[in-house]
Amino acid sequence: MKQTTIKNIVIVGGGTSGWMTAAMLSRLFNTQLNITLIESDAIGTIGVGEATIPPLQIFNSVLGIKESDFINATQATYKLGIEFENWYQQGDAYMHAFGNVGRDLGFTSFHHYWLCAQAAHNADSNTQYNPADFWRYSINYQAAKHNKFQPIATIPNAQMSGITHAYHFDASLYATMLQQYCSQRSVKRLEGKIDNTILDSSGNIASVILQSGQTIAGDLFIDCSGFSALLIEQALGVDYENWQHWLPCDSAYAVPCESTHPLLPYTKATAHDAGWQWRIPLQHRTGNGIVYSSQYMSDAQAKQQLLDNLDGTPLAEPRKINFTTGRRVKQWHKNCIAIGLSSGFLEPLESTSLHLVQSAIIRLTKLFPHHGIQSQQVDEFNRQSQTEFEQIRDFIILHYHLNAKQTQPDNRGLWQHCRDMSIPESLQQKIDLFSQTANVFRHQDELFTEAAWIQVMLGQGITPADFHPLAVAVEPAALQDYLGNISKVINTTVANMPEHSAFIKAL
Ligand SMILES: Cc1cc2nc3c(=O)[nH]c(=O)nc-3n(C[C@H](O)[C@H](O)[C@H](O)COP(=O)(O)OP(=O)(O)OC[C@H]3O[C@@H](n4cnc5c(N)ncnc54)[C@H](O)[C@@H]3O)c2cc1C
Structure with missing residues (x-):
């Protein structure tokens, strides 16, 4: 068998998508790859993404995570x-x-x-x-x-x-769980803000440079940097196909509140004048958010509407999130693969984002370019991603x-x-x-x-x-x-x- 030529994997981002990617690659290719994950505490993560759909069970089971361990560690509930x-x-x-x-x-x-x-x-x-x-x-x-x-x-x-069934879970606790999982499988974690990306003469990413001056080189870069799309867009200039004419909501406020009883085994999505509001019951709190179109509702109105319609006492100040619905035109370009919010965002109505993360990771493992990147692999990956995004x-x-x-x-x-x-x-x-x-x-x-x-x-x-x-x-x-x-x-x-x-x- 030929030697692996793609050996050094750099994952940029330590949100749910970064840690899910690191966990699965380390589970499947632990001895063949050197995996480094870079995240910035100063930038942080998006901090939402708590409702899922059934296939996440398969993902956890391939990782070897027992359902009861997952439920307990992430304060999860069942979702029907x-x-x-x-x-x-x-x-x-x-x-x-x-x-x-x-x-x-x-x-x-x-x-x-x-x-x-x-x-x-x-x-x-x-x-x-x-x-x-x-x-x-x-x-x-x-x-x-x-x-x-x-x-x-x-x-x-x-x-x-x-x-x-699927689950509702605390996304930050899931990321912590996966981080611990990765640390037992020799994934190297680096904390720091990436300031610069260096391309080689063929336009591939050669390395990223942290604010501290440290350079991290790699063969394959996974862009899990969230909406900033640090590598796929900022460094490689891959376009974004805007779908706001079909999915006009572009703003959200998220806020947790005290949990209420009974503990519902389903998500609620309640439509309002200019969008909708989610309720996600977890064991220790309820996750809430309002999704709206800024063309039809002001931020102040949305925030008030959210607070007026909570089932329990809020546990924090509502946090504003802006987004543009659409998808990255090429999810894989050169030696960079965008996974997570950097690859596109539809909107949270059917809880599909983490599923798109999961399926991109599975697609990557199936088409993994062990012996160098071939255009056929890249095209197939992009074709499947496009179909999946469009169907959802x-x-x-x-x-x-x-x-x-x-x-x-x-x-x-x-x-x-x-x-x-x-x-x-x-x-x-x-x-x-x-x-x-x-x-x-x-x-x-x-x-x-x-x-x-x-x-x-x-x-x-x-x-x-x-x-x-x-x-x-x-x-x-x-x-x-x-x-x-x-x-x-x-x-x-x-x-x-x-x-x-x-x-x-x-x-
Ligand atoms: C309003 C809203 C509600 C949602 N609800 C759901 C839901 O119910 N279910 C669901 O499946 N999904 C949901 N999602 C999507 C879900 O939140 C994301 O898919 C998931 O959190 C993965 O995000 P991410 O890891 O791609 O990005 P992020 O969590 O934003 O992580 C980005 C990472 O990149 C790092 N980073 C960025 N720039 C740099 C830099 N320069 N240097 C170093 N590190 C950097 C950050 O520090 C961070 O670690 C929702 C999204 C939104 C906007």
Whole structure:
């Protein structure tokens, strides 16, 4: 086997993305690479990023971190989904619950049978189509709304499989945990501010120079420097594709408050006049933040709105964060790979940022340039990153675009803008297909499942005009039995689960 020529890895940044990258590279390539991580205490980290989606479980498990250790070290709670309040219209609520809803029959997805049953019921009883009924068939939703949690595999005699969970956790405690993990695997940590980046004659990064004058050379540089994008943008000049015309929120205030009871196993995202507010329940506090468009709301208004809508006493002064939604045109350029906020930011609505960090790290390990950087590797990495960013972008735009919120008196406002804006063709196709046929298809390795798309499209007010003909083939009485049985099994299973907080205490 050929010798490794890429040996010295320099990670710039010690936020969650820097430490996640260092942890995974040291876990997989510990003996083959020399890894140095540089962070600046004076600059600090962004200090938000507390809600995740289910794949983080896999990341921790590859690192060999036990779930109970992770939960205890990071004051984490379980997350079964995100509840969207006031998104379609004021007073509405629906959930993007993780995992499946109902049970598919053969090639036909469950929701076609549910739509068929709704149509039959409405015809019989002259009642309205009731989208909220869909969540009776989601174990995650039912457990979430009853503040329960337990992995199904550990419930004796459970008659069903699967509850899909993610976590809410304290990001700074997670970074500390990963830092300790890395120190046991000979990752070298340097503290100091980088003042200068030196390029070689071919435009690759040769070294970075700290304020102290120390020079750190490397073969491959990972830019985890956050929004400053110190290497990929400031040194290498790679452009940023701005998506604010689709995702206009550009500002946030974040503030922790005292935790409240019961301990909810889900995130809340509540829409307001010019954006939305998050509530992330942790064991020791609740993380809160308001996300808004500065075009439609002033900083002072946003700060006040956030403080007026906390569930507990604030534990700090609200902290302002500015951002521009979009993505880095090339996430890998020359010998530099941007991971984390330096590579792009959509917005925190579906808690996808840390997932994008995780998937970039996995992509890097799969395409690792042991024997020197090849353009094919770089192109493939960039192609996959682009597809992933665009698919997640579409899913987030969906929440904003399909709203029926009251028009502001002057016919302006964020919601009106989002309703009127033209959307990416890829998203329009998905909406049209679902509206006409109730079909939704997951493309290749797309992150969000069919169940996720269906829940958000129903929640955002689409009533499909049709459903699959195979659903009609089931006798109406048999269909009612089928649905009733699923709902009964879910209710019995949830009734046997402990309270979320009790489950965590017992860990
Ligand atoms: C409002 C908001 C809410 C969010 N909520 C979520 C969420 O719920 N879920 C989720 O998954 N993600 C969320 N995110 C994203 C999440 O916060 C980030 O993806 C995550 O924290 C990773 O950030 P980072 O490590 O890339 O950058 P940072 O945390 O900013 O770290 C940058 C690092 O680079 C270092 N650095 C910078 N310049 C220099 C220099 N010149 N010299 C030396 N070191 C330097 C800094 O010291 C720091 O260590 C949110 C983001 C925002 C803005």
